[in-house]
Amino acid sequence: MEQAIIRVAQAIEQAERILLITGAGLSADSGLPTYRGLGGLYNGHTDEGLPIEAALSGSMLQRDPALCWKYLAELGKACLSAQPNAGHRAIVELQRRKPECWLLTQNIDGYHRAAGSPAERLIEIHGELAPLYCQSCGAVDPQLAEHLSRPLPPKCRQCGGVLRPPVVLFEEMLPERAIGTLYAELRKGFAVVISIGTSASFPYIVEPVLRTRQAGGFTAEINPTRTDLSAAVDVHLQSRALDVLPELLRHIQ
Structure with a gap:
């Protein structure tokens, strides 16, 4: 070696x-667990019976932002807990x-x-995963940790639109x-x-x-x-x- x-x-x-x-x-x-080990997320299906790729997809964020954010939050909490x-x-x-x-x-x-x-x-x-931005008005919100401690999905303070991270989701x-x-x-x-x-x-x-x-x-x-x-x-x-x-x-x- x-x-x-x-x-x-x-x-x-x-x-x-x-x-x-x-x-x-x-x-x-x-x-920080690798994706395959992150809380078991990538070891099959979500609590809802969906493939994790479907839950963490761009289309799911549009269709059911609360469900998508349930698993985005798992990623966010894991990343924020390490350094x-x-x-x-x-x-x-x-x-x-x-x-x-x-x-x-x-x-x-x-x-x-x-x-x-x-x-x-x-x-x-x-x-x-940060900073978040509003899908409706484009406003930037740097408070990822604060939003993860509140009801999901996170909402824009300016217009009430759903926030998202600048991360590449499935699809x-x-x-x-x-x-x-x-x-x-x-x-x-x-x-x-x-x-x-x-x-x-x-x-x-x-x-x-x-x-x-x-x-x-x-x-x-x-x-x-x-x-x-x-x-x-x-x-x-x-x-x-x-x-x-x-x-x-x-x-x-």
Whole structure:
């Protein structure tokens, strides 16, 4: 493991343009359950007998906002009850040392922002849970925690419309700006791409890794379990991001 960590650290040290891709495994190290384990939500059906994908869909938010918000609130409470860990902080330090280190995250918990990752090099491909905004008048409401302690769904103070988070629900499109930024940066190319704590089940997560590898760049994966990407990367560090990322920093000037 030590030699593999050194190899990844050397590749980072020699590179200018770097892309880090993070998934639920990184936040799990903060004590936030991965989606599959979040209160059992993703282990079948909701209390109402619906697939969780149906309850947390854009159409359900329109049709039955109270039901959708019942499960959005579970996500919100879980995210608010934890905080960034040493892995998030190591990424912030790496971005400080490497001004062209970009961060693509599937996570909606906002921990990267909270830890200090620069917004101009952060791509939140699935959005985030706060601040809320009104679907009727567009007013922004930053009081997520307050709303979660009140009857749901949360309502706009200005017009009474239903609030929602800027998160990508099932059936909804990815945010155009995030996708545009990702592919604009991909066209410039990356010397190093590292997948961290993600099962890599989406094309926009797999593509940067495969494209960089084909172009002769260096690719790595940090994950305690093997994924579909494991066989395609130069190095697979089979460990928690919480442990590996600070260790990587110690080998990088």
